[in-house]
Amino acid sequence: MRYPIIIHPEEQLRKPCEPITVVTDELVQLLEDMYETMLAHDGIGIAAPQIGKNIQVAVVEVEEGELFELINPEIIEAKGSDIDVEGCLSIPHVYGTVERADEVTVRYYDREGVEMEVQAFGYLARAFQHEIDHLNGKLFIDTMIDRIPEEELEAYVEEHDHD
Secondary structure, three states: OOOOOOOOOOHHHHOOOEOOOOOOHHHHHHHHHHHHHHHHOOOOEEEHHHHOOOEOEEEEOOOOOOOEEEEEEEEEEEEOOEEEEEEEOOEEEEEEEEEEOOEEEEEEEOOOOOEEEEEEEHHHHHHHHHHHHHHOOOOHHHOEEEEOOHHHHHHHHHHHOOO
16 A cells, blocks of 8 residues: 655654554554555655654665665664765655765664664665654754755766765
């Protein structure tokens, strides 16, 4: 099932989410629905508050076939710094640069309830941080450095691709 995306400034996006205490069949179905919703909107990540759910669940797929279903994710280590462009399904047509850690270690639970850790670099690290921020009621526009007009986005990305 595809969910509608909650659009900023909807208050739901600013609420810290509740942790999951048990993985249920309904939660597993929600993970699948979130993935379907993310793909339908051409995203690389989606967090539960973006579909109106106040729970600590996010889905990230930067590389096709490398899906992360994150239950109660937390960043346990962050290193380095990188500035790059971000956008958000909940803030359509808005893009801007954001400084984030270049490397993160994320601890989370998978759909089986197994505790996992993943070390991520670059774009994947950025995606994890963006989605975990959503779970804490924080949006990329809160820390945006420079806004990039949508009509200039492609040129900006091409120009900065070598950074």
